[in-house]
Amino acid sequence: MSWTRLAWAVVAVLGVPLALCAYVYAVESGLQSLAPRRRGQWRPWLWLAPGVALLAVFLVFPVLHTLVLSLLSADSTRFVGLANYAHIFTTRSMLVVLRNNLLWLALFPAATVSLGLTIAILTDRVRYQWLVKASVFVPMAISLVAAGVIWKFMYQYQPPDAPQTGTVNALLSALIPGFRPRAWLFDTSLNNVALVLVLVWMWVGLAMVILYAALQGIDEGLIEAARIEGASEAQILLRVILPLMMPTVIVVGTTLVITVLKVFDVVYVMTNGSLGTDVIANRMYKEMFNYNDFGRASAFATLLLVAIMPVMLINIRRFGRKGDAR
Amino acid sequence: MMRPFVAWVLLAAPVAALPAGPPGKIGGKVTVLGVWGGAELETFNKLVKPFQERTGVTVEFEATRDLDAVLTTRVEAGNPPDLAVLPSPGKMADLARRGKLVNLGGVLDLADLKRSYAQGWIDLGTVDGKLVGIFPKADLKGLIWYDPKSLRAAGLSASPGTFDDLLAEAHAAARKGVTPFAIGIESGAASGWVGTDWLENIFLKTHGPAKYREWYQGKLPWTSPEVKAVWQTWGKIVGDPTLCYGGSPYILSTNFGAAFVPLFETPPRAYFHFQATFIQGFIAKQFPAKKAGDDYSFFALPPVDPALARSAEISGDLVGMFRTTPQAAAFLSYLATAEAQAYWVKGGNGLSPNRQVSLDDYPSVLSRKAAQILAGAELTVFDASDMMPSKMNTAFWSAVVSFVSNPSQLDDILAELESVRKTAYPK
Numbered sequence: 001m002s003w004t005r006l007a008w009a010v011v012a013v014l015g016v017p018l019a020l021c022a023y024v025y026a027v028e029s030g031l032q033s034l035a036p037r038r039r040g041q042w043r044p045w046l047w048l049a050p051g052v053a054l055l056a057v058f059l060v061f062p063v064l065h066t067l068v069l070s071l072l073s074a075d076s077t078r079f080v081g082l083a084n085y086a087h088i089f090t091t092r093s094m095l096v097v098l099r100n101n102l103l104w105l106a107l108f109p110a111a112t113v114s115l116g117l118t119i120a121i122l123t124d125r126v127r128y129q130w131l132v133k134a135s136v137f138v139p140m141a142i143s144l145v146a147a148g149v150i151w152k153f154m155y156q157y158q159p160p161d162a163p164q165t166g167t168v169n170a171l172l173s174a175l176i177p178g179f180r181p182r183a184w185l186f187d188t189s190l191n192n193v194a195l196v197l198v199l200v201w202m203w204v205g206l207a208m209v210i211l212y213a214a215l216q217g218i219d220e221g222l223i224e225a226a227r228i229e230g231a232s233e234a235q236i237l238l239r240v241i242l243p244l245m246m247p248t249v250i251v252v253g254t255t256l257v258i259t260v261l262k263v264f265d266v267v268y269v270m271t272n273g274s275l276g277t278d279v280i281a282n283r284m285y286k287e288m289f290n291y292n293d294f295g296r297a298s299a300f301a302t303l304l305l306v307a308i309m310p311v312m313l314i315n316i317r318r319f320g321r322k323g324d325a326r
Numbered sequence: 327m328m329r330p331f332v333a334w335v336l337l338a339a340p341v342a343a344l345p346a347g348p349p350g351k352i353g354g355k356v357t358v359l360g361v362w363g364g365a366e367l368e369t370f371n372k373l374v375k376p377f378q379e380r381t382g383v384t385v386e387f388e389a390t391r392d393l394d395a396v397l398t399t400r401v402e403a404g405n406p407p408d409l410a411v412l413p414s415p416g417k418m419a420d421l422a423r424r425g426k427l428v429n430l431g432g433v434l435d436l437a438d439l440k441r442s443y444a445q446g447w448i449d450l451g452t453v454d455g456k457l458v459g460i461f462p463k464a465d466l467k468g469l470i471w472y473d474p475k476s477l478r479a480a481g482l483s484a485s486p487g488t489f490d491d492l493l494a495e496a497h498a499a500a501r502k503g504v505t506p507f508a509i510g511i512e513s514g515a516a517s518g519w520v521g522t523d524w525l526e527n528i529f530l531k532t533h534g535p536a537k538y539r540e541w542y543q544g545k546l547p548w549t550s551p552e553v554k555a556v557w558q559t560w561g562k563i564v565g566d567p568t569l570c571y572g573g574s575p576y577i578l579s580t581n582f583g584a585a586f587v588p589l590f591e592t593p594p595r596a597y598f599h600f601q602a603t604f605i606q607g608f609i610a611k612q613f614p615a616k617k618a619g620d621d622y623s624f625f626a627l628p629p630v631d632p633a634l635a636r637s638a639e640i641s642g643d644l645v646g647m648f649r650t651t652p653q654a655a656a657f658l659s660y661l662a663t664a665e666a667q668a669y670w671v672k673g674g675n676g677l678s679p680n681r682q683v684s685l686d687d688y689p690s691v692l693s694r695k696a697a698q699i700l701a702g703a704e705l706t707v708f709d710a711s712d713m714m715p716s717k718m719n720t721a722f723w724s725a726v727v728s729f730v731s732n733p734s735q736l737d738d739i740l741a742e743l744e745s746v747r748k749t750a751y752p753k
Contacts, residue, residue: 157580158576161595182575183575186575272514274517289395290395291716
């Protein structure tokens with residue numbers, strides 16, 4: 001049985017590119033029979049067609065289908081109008097989910113960008129920067145699920161009289177006299193922030209690397225000129241370096257916003273949304289796979305899409321403008 | 327190689343007719359999805375070994391604690407495992423009605439199954455007259471585990487007559503400076519289920535089996551005084567930080583498979599641990615030097631209403647079939663045999679629902695004791711949360727987590743459960 005599956009995998013991996021090559025070849029030989037002027041008119045559309053078709057099947061159709069499902073009942077047999085959305089915006093437990101996404105949105109991109117920026121600027125000036133950068137970047141190589149498991153161990157709680165097996169509690173107990181261990185993931189005043197920290201730890205490395213690249217791209221001459229004009233180091237940072245890095249900061253920021261709106265793995269692995277830590281993506285997964293409620297799951301999916309779209313548009317617009325400048 | 331083809335022909339008919347084990351070498355493989363991990367997985371691997379040697383069938387086991395979601399995903403995607411442990415009878419009924427489960431009537435030898443299983447077990451695996459699930463192992467729930475030596479040293483009794491007696495003992499221990507209960511309800515996506523066991527046993531031993539049935543069938547509102555009283559009774563233990571080791575932070579953050587550890591520390595940090603029979607395997611794995619019966623033992627949770635002393639709650643792991651292959655059929659019939667089930671019993675991972683596994687086959691004093699409690703119980707019920715629809719069950723789990731975190735929110739928690747009850751049950 002695994003042989004047939006392997007055979008299909010080979011067919012898919014080799015077959016699809018081969019089919020596309022055959023298509024291009026067929027298009028080109030077909031175009032030869034047209035007048036040269038017509039050729040130029042038709043060629044882009046024919047070349048685009050397979051891509052557009054794939055997009056339509058794998059992206060546009062599912063999106064529209066999800067939209068339709070979100071207006072239907074749990075088993076998709078009855079039209080319920082906006083009832084699924086009304087449920088999301090009026091039930092208390094659902095409002096907690098929405099609140100949490102806003103909390104993540106407020107904390108995560110700001111914390112990650114500012115930390116990444118600080119590390120990029122500071123390490124630029126020391127000789128052992130490779131060490132700092134490597135250790136900050138390493139978490140990027142770990143899967144989110146593994147990170148969740150690691151941090152679950154790090155956040156482990158033991159009562160004050162027992163040996164502390166969780167790294168965080170052990171460290172704090174050793175450093176701060178009289179520190180009482182906390183159940184980081186189960187204390188409702190801490191757990192959301194504890195989860196956000198994990199994702200920050202994961203992403204700060206990437207933010208740092210991209211921002212560092214932007215920093216390297218700044219013309220040394222500009223900084224030199226500012227220095228000769230008598231600008232202080234702080235002025236150089238605030239008036240010269242930061243403004244020049246702004247476009248990169250915004251791109252990193254928007255990417256992080258999209259990441260955080262879709263946050264799922266960390267929450268799923270570490271708390272599964274218990275004690276007021278649920279987020280939209282995790283709730284959507286539960287509605288779908290635990291409750292078989294296609295209506296509500298689709299409503300959540302649609303909400304996420306609507307929330308992410310403006311951010312994506314901003315990113316795409318900036319992308320386009322840069323292209324013009326070049 | 328021509329063996330698979332020959333095997334197909336050989337197996338087309340007689341597979342189920344052989345009770346003790348499938349015939350000769352079949353080869354091929356069977357995929358099984360389930361929840362067994364740790365000590366239970368070790369036993370499962372031991373159990374699989376003789377089957378693999380006899381039949382040449384490779385058993386590919388995939389374990390997950392988020393069984394409900396994983397199974398739903400695989401089934402919806404049209405890529406189900408051959409066999410799967412089913413999350414609950416509620417989920418089984420749901421899958422069977424949607425035509426996803428194979429009718430085992432055509433796969434297993436029903437007459438033989440009826441010789442091995444009490445009718446009650448067969449009924450539990452039957453949906454709309456079709457047998458779709460069998461129980462390879464069972465557990466007795468509602469047991470209080472303890473260390474006989476430390477209990478004796480503390481002057482506590484191992485046979486409190488009523489729930490209030492137990493509570494009085496607990497308070498006596500607390501006055502001496504030891505938190506008597508060690509509880510842990512963390513279990514990944516299923517966190518909270520330990521608490522549902524507590525509540526079910528208290529419910530059964532407060533209101534009796536008739537009300538209990540009404541409750542899991544969704545006919546009794548969660549906001550009713552009966553249900554609320556049960557939560558409040560449990561709250562006397564779980565909501566009192568002087569009675570529970572580490573208070574609510576420990577209860578919430580400790581995995582069910584490690585929660586008994588404080589009982590066995592020197593000096594003990596707790597005396598009582600509430601868990602089903604299967605935990606014996608976990609204790610044996612964690613403390614291999616300790617001897618069942620001498621170093622750890624259990625008594626049944628005492629009744630709240632003394633008239634309900636002889637009542638017991640059981641649960642079991644259900645296995646259903648999603649794809650009819652000769653390998654799956656052979657393995658499923660093997661799981662139902664006394665031979666396979668003896669492994670669970672020997673490993674301390676639970677009891678055998680197969681009555682051909684006689685009491686004498688139970689190797690440890692403890693499993694024999696559990697089997698005796700079960701045999702002596704006049705009123706036996708199945709795990710209520712497992713009988714509820716998945717949505718109700720999941721909501722029940724997370725309600726337990728919220729309650730442990732903040733018992734004063736009980737009314738809100740019950741109101742939330744009640745709103746789920748109104749939509750979770752099929753009309």
